[in-house]
Structure formats: C-alpha cells, structure tokens
Amino acid sequence: AQSVTQLDSQVPVFEEAPVELRCNYSSSVSVYLFWYVQYPNQGLQLLLKYLSGSTLVKGINGFEAEFNKSQTSFHLRKPSVHISDTAEYFCAVSLPFNKFYFGSGTKLNVKP
Amino acid sequence: GAVVSQHPSRVICKSGTSVKIECRSLDFQATTMFWYRQFPKQSLMLMATSNEGSKATYEQGVEKDKFLINHASLTLSTLTVTSAHPEDSSFYICSARDFNGRGMEKYEQFFGPGTRLTVL
Secondary structure (H helix, E strand, O other), X not given: XXXXXXXXXXEEEEOOOOEEEOOEEEOOOOOEEEEEEEOOOOOEEEEEEEXXXXXXXXXXXXXXXXXXXXXXXXXEEEOOOOHHHOEEEEEEEEOOOOOEEEOOOEEEEEEX | XXXXXXXXXXXXXXXXXXXXXXXXXXXXOOOEEEEXXXXXXXXXXXXXXXXXXXXXXXXXXXXXXXXXXXXXXXXXXXXEEOOOOHHHOEEEEEEEEOOOOOHHHHHOOEEOOOEEEEEO
C-alpha cells in the first residue's frame, strides 16, 4: 500500500522569504505524485504533478517540486512567497488508474 | 484542465433528513468519480469510488447504506447522506477521472469545489 507523510503541520514564514513544504511517500512500486492547494471552504486546486520525465516539476503560482526517488520525497518549494499563498497544501500519491492517498496537509501562514 | 462542479455548495438540514449532493464533470466524461470527506483541520479521507453503471466501492469503515452513491451517467455522480446526524457534518469533495484525457491527463483527478454539510 502507499502512504504519504507531511511532517510539518504548520509552516510560518515571512512574506518574500523562501519556503519548502516537505512530503515523503512510501511505495514499493512507481507512483505518481501531486501537490494540491486548498483555500478556506474551497476544493483542491492542482499546483503541480510528477508523472514521468524530468524530476524538477514547475507548477502554477511560482511553485516547483523535485522528485527524489532515492529519498522517496517530493518537496514543494517557492523562492519568494506572498500573503496570497496562505493556504493549506496537500501532497498526494497514486498508482496509475488507482485511488489517491493524501498526506495530512501543511498549513502555510505567510506573515507580512 | 477539466472542470468538476458540485451542488449545492452549502446545505443545512435537520437531523434525520436525507441530503443529496451532486457531482458533475462539465467538459469531459468521467467513468470514475471519487467521494471524499474532510473534517475540520484534517486531510481528505476517501469514502468511495464510483464507477459509471456499476456499484460503488466503499472504503473500510464507510457505511454503504448511509452514504448512497449513484453514478448513472458519464457526467454525474450523486452522494445521498441518509438519515443525517450532526456527526455527519463535514466538507464533502468529489473528484473525477477523465480516462479519455489527452496524454497524461487521464492519470489525474479533477476536484470539485466541495459541499459544506451542516446537520442540526
């Protein structure tokens, strides 16, 4: 079975500072990896995904993530955050044509 | 990307009543839809996988008689919470897969905006 661990439940950061949200996964087979963002009382919006190819994936809103197979990680990064990035971020893993497994989420709180 | 809608966005009902939530894929055909529940400050928990024209597959611990799922067409799945109680109050989110999607899109899930259910 697959599982996802997001070690940081909350990450406070000042505006214009860089941020990294950590995601580690467990799987005995190759998986697809996703990062989603959720604003209060809204559904999930896809930030980026890794399905194959280049391990550095660029997404929307200036976010990027790097797939590291040896460390089974898929950390999300942004070089300079904005107040509007305050939200909850979920990492997810899936097998092809299979259900998603979500991490517990990381709340990013950007302070002025 | 593909668009998924949910209706209603918010619903308040009395304990003991039934509530139906609709999930629609607006610009693609979804042979599979998924229903999730999200409690406050928690992650999404998969409740069931809904396949068009067949019975839904429920996750362990989810009562199939309480959470009725119907996926009658390639663009519509419904979740009915029967005899709702306050503990069923939650944020319900659906997602859909486009197996006819171009390239790698078929491996993605597209999420609806969610339905906030409050049972008094």
